[in-house]
Amino acid sequence: MKKQFHKPLRKGGRTSAAPSGSASPTATRFATALAAHQAGRTDEAEAGYRAVLDREPAHPHANNNLGILLRMAGRIAEAIQRYRSAVAAIPEDPGVRSNLAVLMSDRGQGREAAALLRTALALRPDYAEGFFNFSNVLRGLGRVAEGRAACARALTIRPDFAEAHANMGDFLRGAGDLSAAVASFQTALRLRPAMVEAFNNLGETLKEQGRVEEAIQTFQTALGHHPGHPLIHSNLLFALHYTPSRPPEAIHAAHVAWGERHARPLLPADRRFRNDRSPDRRLRIGYVSPDFCTHSCAFFSEPLLRAHDRSAVEVVCYPISRREDVTTARFKTLADRWVPLTGMGDAEAAAVIERDGIDILVDLAGHTGDSRLLVFARRPAPVQATWLGYPDTSGLPMMDFRITDGIADPMNVTDGWHTERLARLPSGFLAFQPALPAEPNPEPPSVAAGHVTFGSFNNLSKVTPDVVAVWAAILKRVPGSRLIVKSKPLGDGPTREAYARLFEAHGVERDRIDLLTRIDPASNHFRAYDRLDIALDPFPYNGTTTTCEALWMGVPVVTLLGTHHVARVGASLLAQCGLVDLIAGDPADYVRRAVDLAGDPARLADLRAGMTARLRASSLTDYAGFARKMEAAYRAMWRDWLARGAP
Template sequence: MSAVEARFGAACRDHEAGRAGAAETGYGAVLAAAPGHPGAAGNLASLLCAAGRAADAIAVLTRALRAAPEAAGLRASLAALVAESSGPDRARPLAEGALALQPDLPEAWFHLGNLLRSHGERAGAERAYRRATRARPDFAGAWSNLGDMRAEAGALAEAVACYRTALGHRPDLPQPRVNLGEALKAQGLAREAAILLQDGLALHPDLPLLHANLLLTLHYLPAVPPPVLARAHAHWNRRHAAGFRPDLPVYAHARDPARRLRIGYVSPDLCTHACASFILPLFGAHDRRAVEVVAYALSERRDAVTERLERRVDLWRPLSGHDDAEAAALIRADRVDILVDLAGHTAGARPLIFARTPAPVQVAWLGYPDTTGMPAIGHRLTDAWADPPGPSDGWHSERLVRLPGGFLCFEPLAEAEPGPARGPEEPPTFGSFNNLAKLTPQVVALWGRLLRAVPGSRLVLKSGALADSWTRERYRTLFARAGVGAERLILAGHVAAMNEHLRAYHRVDVALDPFPYNGTTTTCEALWMGVPVVTLAGTHHVARVGVSLLNACGLPDLVAETEDAYLDIAAALAADPARRATLRTELRRRMLAAPLGDPARFARTVEAAYRALWQDWLATADPA
């Protein structure tokens, strides 16, 4: 063995043992003697990246390539680093150059796939990931990313197979496990997703995202009671968030109880998203004499809804380029008086920003159907229908602030008019446009009873996941076991145009709210389009949103306390075309007469709550 290789071996041993300084010195000595040594250059670049020194890693690879211009592996590694620092346009020639030198290099295909994906070239990215897996069948990262591409294309069964292949080769990888859980939920397999994520938590106890996904998934399971959910959220806080909160945060805010307040809203969903229908009206109706509105966007995604939202705020701050500590520092520098979390533990949320208490008053609202589990967020906006006073207060780490008239205000994302009432000669048609994770076996069993009780009736299910043939067949099988033939099911996938999505309610007579995880946007859209919704009242917020929305519209008679009552209400509506015709014309008017459809009225209610919270803080905070 040469002296260079002996030195390289020693550096590798230092690297594996965690002796980073010794490893860096050793790799440097190897490169001084052999500037194009691919192993030393690649390993040193990896070590530097792990230490947050990406620029130094790029310099190492660039020097090595000057000495060994035909080292395809180094060229591929450099492509990945350049993509992160300078963007895909500069990185793509490097990846393609690596493939010109070595056409079967799996890492180069993988990096090229990532570059194409970042450019929105999905077909090319998928081909690149497939080439990577053919060249190296155990390439778990490529299988995982290929699963993402299939999931985005609506091929959920194929995505699940890719994620399972990735985990078969690398059970320790968190990303395919997280994404597999999402794919299983989309197929309606929430219990399987929860088991998978629970197993993953044992492997990755310090990964907040995986733990948060488990929390959300638990809400779909009827067997998980509210006290267990509360303990699970408190556990998330202890494991991931409790250590960030300073004992005595100092805020340089003018302590005037009546002054104009700066309100910051933090969300990854400031775009075409279910939550936008509730964010838009509040942003637009805030009294700018009383409050200044700052929107903190957690996602880089922008579309026409983003532009509508941006026009309705005083200040728009993107946070996607900042880590949690930087984002919290920016918010603190903005001197936000009240910071509102709109996402909780949902996709793209950043609860660890709030763990750092960048604002004196922190509030949860809208996007998550439960407590955050974080004492750093002191309050949660709700109402007495969704969270009746009593046990629900003990299930929250936040103090519940119950808004009179309801905790939501709705604005549709597109224009569409209710269709004509369907006549008695047409078969009664029930419908649900909720995501399939909410359609548990218990829901299917009850809806099966309903369809059997109403002869000739049909059921429309509309969800993006139903574009997947395996998922469609699964639901046909579930309903067949419930005594409902496939000919009575209408299974529809995603509709790109929002107005067409709303017009899909024209063929629905009665909308069915799932349980225990109720609809929110879907319920509002159904009511807006003149379709009555039947809900089953549960014990806690996630199972009582339907109660809130229907009571807000003056429709308590559509709220059932038992499964038998749910069947009776839905069957009675199906048998009463005259009442359905009346509701088809009246429901939108009812919504507009309630805070649910009156943004100005709702905004004044929210602002009054904010003012009270601010004054409470002034009364209890230490002026020093």
């Protein structure tokens, strides 16, 4: 449901060596520890640095290098202490200040990090790594233009600085210059052929451009270099859903492999819980999400939290990203407890959840950006479930349930493609709360325009060549019709041109296609639906928020019923609204239904006029009813755990 994103790694691990001099016992110990550190023998290096510090507590280089090891191990508080000791001992060393700055930025203390780096750059104006880190800190503070300038300065000083090329690609990607971003990531990989951050962001950018097969190949190549990297592996799993060339059996196997490689080794051998075993007591539900903010997932999670029966459940929210806005403020009022996990390692976060006595821990992100599935791998709660944010299994052997419905996941059909047991809710697994009141145009735009306009506002990565071929077939069968495709990546000129040529290759003139980039603000985005007569759902990766928004604005949606969850969400949503006649069984049927609807002005007018009332009468906007269904599912999960012996 959302794009995966990972910033290039900041260089916070620059080791330092003591000045050359007499070979004192302390100097010898330090040299031995440094050699072990550089050879990757971290336990030996840590012991050596501590031996040095036992004799000389203020040793700046031992403090700095031990801080690096502690940061890598997630022991952040002690790492900060060591870095501060090093800065105090050698305040003139810009590298030590830079290391501390990176750690402070990681902890959300960007202003202090920026001050440290300004001093470091004043001490050494040609410090490329310092400018590189400064660029990341500035971006974290929202000063993107200054951050990009600092990154450019790092590249001026060191044109062969691979990490800075990757970061520049990240800045370009954020600005919508996707083709230039791809070139920057490729430059970084030429300079450092196994650079994980460049591989990751190259794959993500290719996916955004709709070059899904290239993205998959990029992630597979990266995983060959870094088989133990869970983020790259998650990105590969996510990308597999966008192409029809990977059957659900293969996608399932890939998820199982992720769980076995990254999650199973973290499961405690003998987990015991102290939760009250009463079957009917109030349950403590923990929601783990990076999206307690203005994000598409919030349109579905916020109404649930608002409608929860607080006599049945206690709501604990665990935000796992630092994004906060007016929507976050609303979420905070809906939580009985608000416990940020940002800045914590996975083991520390799992310990916090276990101490909180959560009964059912619910993942809202899956393998999407900023997710924390490795917290769930440590089994911090008796019952664990996944819902909403990801269209497939987690692959975790310790994730007990996945919440869905009987259309998105038909009984005895998709069960075998999940490591979880499927908890199917009656009448749909989603309820939608739109960002704005429904104010659809009262009549189809074709009445004034004299032609039918189809459209899709989905992520461009879902608009694969197979989808373009089917949409082109529809346009050719409806004379004079037009198509609007709106997605942020279409702000990139080469990407837009590639799609125009793709439609031309199927015999559709480019003047019949409007390729639009993202529209701000939200009100203008919603008003763009006034231009559409019929929305076309992509496949195999259906829309979710976009489908709900189209319906909310009076636009009927034609969808293609696929084999597994990612390709059946559209059918689930339309069925909730009584629009089963817009669900196609195969691509030819999809074309036929879209063409028939385009040729029926009375039907289009009727759907437009009655859509708001239809949605308000549907389970899609019955928030209280949806909350009762979720609470019943939670109760059944809890009783199932008790029945199985409740360790």
